[in-house]
Amino acid sequence: MAYFQSKPTAGRHFLQIPGPSNVPDRVLRAMDNPTMDHRGPDFGLFGKQLLEKVKQVFKTEQPVIIYPASGTGAWEAALVNTLSPGDTVLMCETGQFAFLWREMAERLGLKPELIQTDWRRAADVPGIEARLRADTAHAIKAVCVVHNETSTGCTSRIAEVRAAMDATGHPALLLVDTISSLGSMDYRHDEWGVDVTVSGSQKGLMLPPGLSFNAVSEKALKASEGAKLPRSFWDWKPMIASNATGYFPYTPATNMLYALDTALDLLLAEGLENVFARHDRHAEATRRAVRAWGLEVQCEDPRHYSSVLTAVRLPEGHSANALRAAILEKFNMSLGNGLGRLNDRVFRIGHLGDFNDLALMGTLSGVEMGLRIAGVPHKEGGVKAAMDYLSGNA
Amino acid sequence: MAYFQSKPTAGRHFLQIPGPSNVPDRVLRAMDNPTMDHRGPDFGLFGKQLLEKVKQVFKTEQPVIIYPASGTGAWEAALVNTLSPGDTVLMCETGQFAFLWREMAERLGLKPELIQTDWRRAADVPGIEARLRADTAHAIKAVCVVHNETSTGCTSRIAEVRAAMDATGHPALLLVDTISSLGSMDYRHDEWGVDVTVSGSQKGLMLPPGLSFNAVSEKALKASEGAKLPRSFWDWKPMIASNATGYFPYTPATNMLYALDTALDLLLAEGLENVFARHDRHAEATRRAVRAWGLEVQCEDPRHYSSVLTAVRLPEGHSANALRAAILEKFNMSLGNGLGRLNDRVFRIGHLGDFNDLALMGTLSGVEMGLRIAGVPHKEGGVKAAMDYLSGNA
């Protein structure tokens, strides 16, 4: 039984939403250590090594800011530190999270311009390039891209976005949301020339929600000096100043930092490349299951497949929410709902974080049995297809 | 990652041995509360309610002794409290655990007489009856039966044993080992007229190993007055005297008692009958998978099927241990090994404790993929058969 449950159930809940992901037992046990003095000498030592260690997962040598706040806050931080009221930002509406980020930009007084997709592929790189080329006045101050669009399971190719931007010579900043990809899929803040990488704790980093991140390039730091959006809590400057000695300008989420420290140790012990390969493998197994069921993966472009989650489309006339409710009721598994315009049209399978082959097989079995129970037309054999793949690549 | 691991792995280990079973998170968190004063007033209140509560799972109104020791100790306790050096005890060699209990009886100076089986069925009830009838001198002081033989997956029918004993009018005590069945399969200490029920913490009770139990009938108590085997740690008398006020004669395993208290709350919240039905269902699904693979269940008599574990025979010339090693290596799942004469001939799937449908499907998928990888001849379709059954009975 979980902390709160309306009815008793045996065994572990299958939390197969695309985040919060399953938190390793060791991380939970790190988090429940007694809170320490965040101004004492030991905290400085702890903070310093942690602020260094966290850079590895961003693949950066530049500062990574850790906020005692959930991921949405780190979106806001990226915007308010680099932009001024009325600035134009170019955003790619790859799905619901890109949509929400745009909404936030508007509320903060920015002018988001949207490159839309059909929510079945990732960011439109040629579209970005074309728009930037057209912006000869350099009105656009930033390009905002969601790396892994959690609502659709499409992953944008950030290196290609960067190359396209470079090709135009446009000076806009590149802000990338990796909330649901960092620690699960390859990501390279420095090599890909990202200016602000936004991230959160509760997905690939295998933590509960409550921490978020901004990795910051030199160019972004420079932009922040002239940026006029009001900011205080999110302000990078005092953060970076305090972080130099391992401290924070205001009370950090101490226990979440313990959890982060342990989660990073686990990821680095497994090896980031191994972690990514594991996610790729589970994603491929899942897509094979979906195809075997005769269902459609929401993401249409194989180059954009997400290794973090798979959104599955239901046949017309069938309710994804009814399916999810049946699976939760009968099999004690939570799947992700369709968000925004995909509500009731797709369900999303999270296969990220602290996860392994047999947990994936439990997950896919639950979906296959759920399809049957909920009366969703499908072919059997999804589970078998996944087993074929996994056992062939064990 | 677990507390100790020689190489890092992601996700939760699948601990599908037939005990220790998976311990619910809540129970682990109960156990890690600070140790309390076992002689203070609060302990008396705590102990008293716990000693009452634990009776429910034995279905008894009589005393249940809780030892701060693992299950093997409770076997010894049952013998040394009721018997005298040189006493004959009738034992049914249903498998390895019955064999070990017999070995213990011998070491303690008793004379075990054995009714053997082929390790493919549970206790031979007519055999017991015949032997008792022949014992007109009442040399046999106790009949010892393992309720659920963990090495074979055969469950003895205790009510029938009792009826057979009653039919003979023989005064022998009935001692029953429920270490691997209590809290997973129906068991009724009082109604079935058992004199000593031996049990342990780490199976159906969903605790780590470290506690064990004797439920004691009035007849057993009376026998203990004349029993001459030396005893001190295991002695019921000071236990029962102290327990009257909720205390123990020597230091109890306090934190394990917290765990027991919470585990009982979970079992009673789910409802014992629901818990049993859940185990029955998972066992049936497992057997269907085994048959679909074209493999043989070790237990040959359907009336003796265990709901706690299924022992699966490997085709001649194939090694169960090699299969288990492959599954551990590739899929991070522990299965039970064949014990004693079944070593390398069977593997055992535990489907007990804090367990649910999707964890079972992960388990069976791991076995099916393992059979393939290890090159064990089998048919596909075991996982499908289990899904058919589970989704048809969800």
Add this chain to the structure above:
Amino acid sequence: MAYFQSKPTAGRHFLQIPGPSNVPDRVLRAMDNPTMDHRGPDFGLFGKQLLEKVKQVFKTEQPVIIYPASGTGAWEAALVNTLSPGDTVLMCETGQFAFLWREMAERLGLKPELIQTDWRRAADVPGIEARLRADTAHAIKAVCVVHNETSTGCTSRIAEVRAAMDATGHPALLLVDTISSLGSMDYRHDEWGVDVTVSGSQKGLMLPPGLSFNAVSEKALKASEGAKLPRSFWDWKPMIASNATGYFPYTPATNMLYALDTALDLLLAEGLENVFARHDRHAEATRRAVRAWGLEVQCEDPRHYSSVLTAVRLPEGHSANALRAAILEKFNMSLGNGLGRLNDRVFRIGHLGDFNDLALMGTLSGVEMGLRIAGVPHKEGGVKAAMDYLSGNA
């Protein structure tokens, strides 16, 4: 040993800073339960009862917003939801935290006007009244008061502030920071007519840092409709809308909410009035110790004494930081440093949260031994004075 320690030490660290406070074992164990689906049906039930329960500690019937962010963020939330760029806010510089709040107001584009104190008393109520009376044009949009000034140990009398404001008929909002008082000292959001109560998790609520709060009056809600400071993460509106069904507009800090739920249960089980009386008693014992040592309490006005912490002034020429370092080194206790202009002049003893008489005596003994070791001129007898008081009022 704690999660991170540069050298091994035995026993529990004495964390006697004025927050983060000591977190009860039960709360730590609640927090480390597996993360749940924040969009699933159980979360709604959990969230709803929690959002109701938390109101009790604010003594309000009005909405309480819970942010997945630390306390500083809730300051920002109070400002950006109610004010517009250039608005004048009247602030009382009672100490460092009032100073920092003012700094934040400035950064956000507000015009803070300051009523200063000598940092040895709480908010100047007649000063507020006079200033409001003078503001016939109603340029002042809000009065910001820190209830318990953590840097000085002075507690402002909010009911008197309210009365003074009412007496003037001035329409300014009353914003109160209770980050270090809520759950430790009496506080009444509704009865005292506060418009926004700002709070945090890591002090009287006995949680790790990482949650913060805004309790919001109808008047504040109305003000938020016209407030023009940009806001998104902190925006009350979507929060209140989602909270109606127990959910949150973006991912909440799930595990911290478990901790909050358990901490509230503990506070309510003890009884809020008992909790307050306990804090009052420990504060009085501490002040008696300080006086017996011949040292001075930073707070000069007994009506403003804080029950949460006591700031102690060092004799001229002696370093509070050297004292604190000696106590940390020799006695494994963290005390609060002097902040801002009080740096090195005072040390602060936290006596809040999950705390009791003997932990206080350990704390005061550590201070008395530290004074001796660090060569700070003082009289002995502080510990004795505290014992006299505590045993006389046990």
Add this chain to the structure above:
Amino acid sequence: MAYFQSKPTAGRHFLQIPGPSNVPDRVLRAMDNPTMDHRGPDFGLFGKQLLEKVKQVFKTEQPVIIYPASGTGAWEAALVNTLSPGDTVLMCETGQFAFLWREMAERLGLKPELIQTDWRRAADVPGIEARLRADTAHAIKAVCVVHNETSTGCTSRIAEVRAAMDATGHPALLLVDTISSLGSMDYRHDEWGVDVTVSGSQKGLMLPPGLSFNAVSEKALKASEGAKLPRSFWDWKPMIASNATGYFPYTPATNMLYALDTALDLLLAEGLENVFARHDRHAEATRRAVRAWGLEVQCEDPRHYSSVLTAVRLPEGHSANALRAAILEKFNMSLGNGLGRLNDRVFRIGHLGDFNDLALMGTLSGVEMGLRIAGVPHKEGGVKAAMDYLSGNA
């Protein structure tokens, strides 16, 4: 609040009985890791390093048996492995635990001969020597000594016992109970020539109760070959055989082994000699407090002072139990009761395990305030005397 409490209290309970001692948070968190397969390959690796590591705390190169049972069981193990029915054992009745061990010896069919003390000093070494010299027939098979008598706070000088035995040339085995001393006071199984060292988890080893130990000399092993007391659960032979590869003959208390592993790491990180010095220091501070109160330490011989606990005698006509009840009620501290003939005459202060100066000061303050509240005649100044000592030796 603890796991079970009849009324809510704030802060941590002061568990100052002489064991179970306070368990470090890290040890509790180790113990609550998921149970692992005790027959899998990782367990062998884990077990092997643990069985080596544990030897360090016994200062032995010889086998240390770990029982999944509490300390009383290890007493029984020492006797049944080395002795035969009717064997004479020489025991020193230093207090209640020696008395109970003797009672156990009797129940097991041995013939204990007693050298009595007045319970105010440790084992009578000349008495042992004289008795052995008189036993020219070598009827005495073992000498049983309690190293630290937990009921009186007297510590026997084992090296002197050994020397006395050696002086006589008597071949009896030396069995020593270190349940309440190991890990707190210097102890040297090999150097002191002990044959069986009995110990338990819940005192100096800083674990919950539930594990116990026999460290075994070659001579003891040899004796076990001819020893005729029936044994099975406690039998060394299969233990030592299994332990060679890191495994156990029956299910070990897995989670307690995690706790042991972590506790040993903590003790070794602090350094055993530092651990002993810490205990000595706290014991001396406590005795100074007792003397300053004008009360008497139960142990009369300074060479026998225990560093683990101090038993304090009450003035005639005053009830130690009433004092303890008042302290528990008013100050949430558990102290040890007087055992056996000392019931109500003494109370016992445990100052062992995971403990430090300020926790000791909280403890002594609680006693001093309790004496006052309970109306026990005493002088003030005990707490001051302890502070004088501790701050003079910080």
